[in-house]
Amino acid sequence: MAGHVAHLAVAASRQPGQQTRLGGAQIHIGDADLGKSELSGPRRQCLRHLLRKCLGPWLHLPLSLTPVLIHPPILESRTFSWPDEAACERFAAALAAEPALRRAGIELDGPLGAGKTTFVRHLLRALGVSGRIKSPTYTVVEPYQVNGLAVSHFDFYRFNDPREWEDAGFRELFAAPGLRLSEWADKARAVLPPPDLRLAIEPQDDDSRRVTALAGSALGQALLAAGARA
Ligand SMILES: Nc1ncnc2c1ncn2[C@@H]1O[C@H](COP(=O)(O)OP(=O)(O)OP(=O)(O)O)[C@@H](O)[C@H]1O
Numbered sequence: 001m002a003g004h005v006a007h008l009a010v011a012a013s014r015q016p017g018q019q020t021r022l023g024g025a026q027i028h029i030g031d032a033d034l035g036k037s038e039l040s041g042p043r044r045q046c047l048r049h050l051l052r053k054c055l056g057p058w059l060h061l062p063l064s065l066t067p068v069l070i071h072p073p074i075l076e077s078r079t080f081s082w083p084d085e086a087a088c089e090r091f092a093a094a095l096a097a098e099p100a101l102r103r104a105g106i107e108l109d110g111p112l113g114a115g116k117t118t119f120v121r122h123l124l125r126a127l128g129v130s131g132r133i134k135s136p137t138y139t140v141v142e143p144y145q146v147n148g149l150a151v152s153h154f155d156f157y158r159f160n161d162p163r164e165w166e167d168a169g170f171r172e173l174f175a176a177p178g179l180r181l182s183e184w185a186d187k188a189r190a191v192l193p194p195p196d197l198r199l200a201i202e203p204q205d206d207d208s209r210r211v212t213a214l215a216g217s218a219l220g221q222a223l224l225a226a227g228a229r230a
């Protein structure tokens with residue numbers, strides 16, 4: 001889809017994990033779980049600023065009711081197939097060997113049980129984490145320090161109060177150097193910075209996973225290239 005066209009739409013029937021349309025610019029007014037949108041560059045910042053100004057009061061609502069979602073720009077996309085978990089493990093190991101990973105923001109999209117945490121576990125193991133790797137579903141974030149690298153693994157599934165972004169120190173974690181991995185990022189879309197890489201994991205009927213990888217920066221493109229070599 002060419003150009004950058006802003007849509008205002010009521011997203012009434014979209015499902016979490018649904019395929020995101022590439023290249024265009026869409027802003028969905030509706031349930032934060034359901035809408036998906038994209039817009040790139042300064043225009044995105046400008047529009048976000050304008051919307052924040054006009055819709056400021058809305059942004060204090062629980063995030064599940066936040067009406068505005070702006071998805072990050074996409075520079076490149078590739079599709080991968082993970083026939084089994086071993087393929088996910090190989091992909092994770094390839095990313096772990098890429099130096100760009102050490103300052104990356106990666107989002108993991110996909111429905112419940114898609115394999116988001118599984119991917120993070122393989123990535124953390126490949127980076128050298130040896131202890132227990134818990135899903136941060138209840139704590140929202142699990143921090144790690146491994147070989148001088150700070151890693152924050154977020155699961156925003158239960159994140160519904162934007163004040164938590166400040167109060168729990170998530171803003172600082174995202175501003176700090178290191179690797180940030182986010183599951184259910186759409187639940188915090190209004191406050192999250194754009195990621196370098198998004199992996200949308202879709203379980204198939206044969207239990208394999210179709211993975212759409214979207215790079216939002218040069219750093220993300222380096223990770224995409226590393227993943228393609230897996
Ligand atoms: N590529 C794959 N092929 C087959 N099975 C997989 C693959 N990746 C993960 N799985 C299996 O699917 C399940 C995924 O669970 P996981 O907790 O990782 O999902 P999730 O996406 O994090 O879910 P949630 O949204 O609840 O956090 C695990 O049982 C894992 O073994």
Ligand SMILES: [Mg+2]
Pocket residue numbers: 116117118135155183
């Ligand atoms: Mg998970």
